[in-house]
Amino acid sequence: xxxxxxxxxxxxxVIAPTMATDKSPYKFQxxxxxxxxxxxxxxMGILPGRMPVSAVLDAGILRIFDESESKMVxxxxxxxxxxxxxxxxxxxxxxxxxINTEEVTAKMxxxxxxxxxxxxxxxxxxxxxxxxxxxxxxxxAAGK
Amino acid sequence: MPSMKAIKRRRLTVxxxxxxxxxxxxxxxxxxxxxxxxxxxxxxPVQATFDIVYNTARDERALEQPFVKPREVKKTAYVVITSxxxxxxxxxxxxxxxxxxxxxxxxxxxxxxxxxxxxxxYFLRRIVSETRQPATWDEEGRYYDPSGRLRMVDTxxxxxxxxxxxxxxxxxxxxxxxxxxxxxxxxxVYTQFFNVITLEPIIRKVLPLDPDYLRRVVGADLKxxxxxxxxxxxxxxxxxxxxxxxxEVEFDSGIENVLRSVIPWYLSMFLYAAMASSALCExxxxxxSMDSATKNAGDIxxxxxxxxxxxxxxxxxxxxxxxxxGANALQ
Numbered sequence: 001x002x003x004x005x006x007x008x009x010x011x012x013x014v015i016a017p018t019m020a021t022d023k024s025p026y027k028f029q030x031x032x033x034x035x036x037x038x039x040x041x042x043x044m045g046i047l048p049g050r051m052p053v054s055a056v057l058d059a060g061i062l063r064i065f066d067e068s069e070s071k072m073v074x075x076x077x078x079x080x081x082x083x084x085x086x087x088x089x090x091x092x093x094x095x096x097x098x099i100n101t102e103e104v105t106a107k108m109x110x111x112x113x114x115x116x117x118x119x120x121x122x123x124x125x126x127x128x129x130x131x132x133x134x135x136x137x138x139x140x141a142a143g144k
Numbered sequence: 145m146p147s148m149k150a151i152k153r154r155r156l157t158v159x160x161x162x163x164x165x166x167x168x169x170x171x172x173x174x175x176x177x178x179x180x181x182x183x184x185x186x187x188x189p190v191q192a193t194f195d196i197v198y199n200t201a202r203d204e205r206a207l208e209q210p211f212v213k214p215r216e217v218k219k220t221a222y223v224v225i226t227s228x229x230x231x232x233x234x235x236x237x238x239x240x241x242x243x244x245x246x247x248x249x250x251x252x253x254x255x256x257x258x259x260x261x262x263x264x265x266y267f268l269r270r271i272v273s274e275t276r277q278p279a280t281w282d283e284e285g286r287y288y289d290p291s292g293r294l295r296m297v298d299t300x301x302x303x304x305x306x307x308x309x310x311x312x313x314x315x316x317x318x319x320x321x322x323x324x325x326x327x328x329x330x331x332x333v334y335t336q337f338f339n340v341i342t343l344e345p346i347i348r349k350v351l352p353l354d355p356d357y358l359r360r361v362v363g364a365d366l367k368x369x370x371x372x373x374x375x376x377x378x379x380x381x382x383x384x385x386x387x388x389x390x391x392e393v394e395f396d397s398g399i400e401n402v403l404r405s406v407i408p409w410y411l412s413m414f415l416y417a418a419m420a421s422s423a424l425c426e427x428x429x430x431x432x433s434m435d436s437a438t439k440n441a442g443d444i445x446x447x448x449x450x451x452x453x454x455x456x457x458x459x460x461x462x463x464x465x466x467x468x469x470g471a472n473a474l475q
Contacts, residue, residue, distance in 0.1 A: 013192065015189045015192055015193075026188070026189070039396055039397065040397050040401070041396055041397050044396065051392075051394060052199065052392065052393040052394065053393065053394040053395070053396055054196060054199065054200055054393055054394075054395050054396065054402045054406075055395075055396035055397055055402070056396070056397040056401050056402055056405045077405070077409075078196060078402065078405045078406050078409060080192075080195070080196040080199065080393075082195070082199065082393070087192045087195070087196065089189075089192070089193060089196070089406075089409050091312075
């Protein structure tokens with residue numbers, strides 16, 4: 001018996017207006033098999049046929065499954081799934097080849113230094129978040 | 145009658161001005177194309193944002209949320225989008241005059257957030273002449289009149305090309321003012337582009353959210369006699385976008401959190417799109433006004449040339465008459 005292949009896909013649209021180009025209004029747009037995104041409540045996987053959902057995104061890695069797995073860094077935002085379209089609104093989203101590792105490493109060191117120097121709890125938490133954001137960028141750039 | 149020298153000088157001045165207006169017309173034409181592409185590029189992300197906002201705001205639970213629940217309106221904020229520079233016909237004055245008329249008819253206290261120097265100067269002048277006190281700004285760039293009412297919030301001078309970062313900065317200010325209760329309603333005042341000649345200033349309420357307006361935009365559901373262009377600057381949605389109207393949506397992090405995250409996006413995108421629309425109108429207005437200025441300069445040059453030639457001819461005729469009468473006298 002021939003293998004039944006489900007050809008249904010979902011459309012992923014990443015909107016990051018600060019990086020919109022003249023050619024496409026979307027930062028990233030592709031038909032994919034599955035998307036795993038980092039929400040504030042944990043990771044959420046989206047497959048074709050998902051019922052409509054809205055979620056708040058945390059800074060994290062967006063995992064895109066097509067023929068192979070690819071990754072993007074999304075610095076928080078909002079996601080909405082409807083009609084097999086996943087729309088992600090984010091201030092900043094980077095593909096691995098767009099990450100300048102030297103610049104990010106320098107920033108990370110700077111944040112680490114500021115974090116070590118400060119005694120204020122809120123400032124420390126904010127610097128730790130910045131360090132985490134740099135770390136995920138470096139992880140994605142290194143293909144981890 | 146002015147002397148020939150004076151006419152020549154004036155003709156040269158007009159010619160120089162016409163060269164400038166011609167160059168400005170060409171620059172505006174080229175910038176118009178870029179602004180058109182920019183406005184088109186903004187359309188789809190705006191539509192996607194509206195889709196999400198509508199699907200969140202139409203939920204019954206959202207009606208009690210601060211950004212959706214209507215309040216008693218005492219202070220209304222107006223984000224006035226104008227240009228930083230003049231020489232663009234009636235573009236700036238149309239926006240300012242329409243808003244001034246609207247405020248005259250309204251009973252609430254207006255709070256201005258100008259995006260563009262021309263609008264800022266116009267309304268600052270009005271407030272200063274009304275209060276008869278010089279404007280004093282606090283550290284956060286807010287101007288309170290002598291009776292302690294907030295009248296204007298400085299949002300800086302936006303660049304000529306619309307920029308999402310600037311729109312976001314203004315949106316963040318609006319949200320903090322709205323949450324602190326310093327404003328009860330937010331309106332955008334911008335110019336809508338129909339074609340190069342038809343540019344219409346409009347006032348659109350953006351906060352608190354109006355689910356009915358969002359439904360009409362998202363579902364392309366128009367009222368009787370309403371045209372799509374009347375709704376705003378968005379490209380008409382594809383058929384499948386309209387199906388979003390009937391869907392039930394699950395909120396993963398709770399409706400309050402989703403709404404709290406989506407509202408800054410909605411405001412920023414709305415502002416960004418309004419700025420893109422206004423930038424396009426500015427270039428269109430500059431192009432048409434510079435074109436007519438060049439034509440008018442051509443007419444003046446023609447008149448001055450005619451005047452110059454007539455005067456030269458009359459001098460020549462007079463000289464010939466003098467020579468002839470001199471010769472006659474010698475005979």
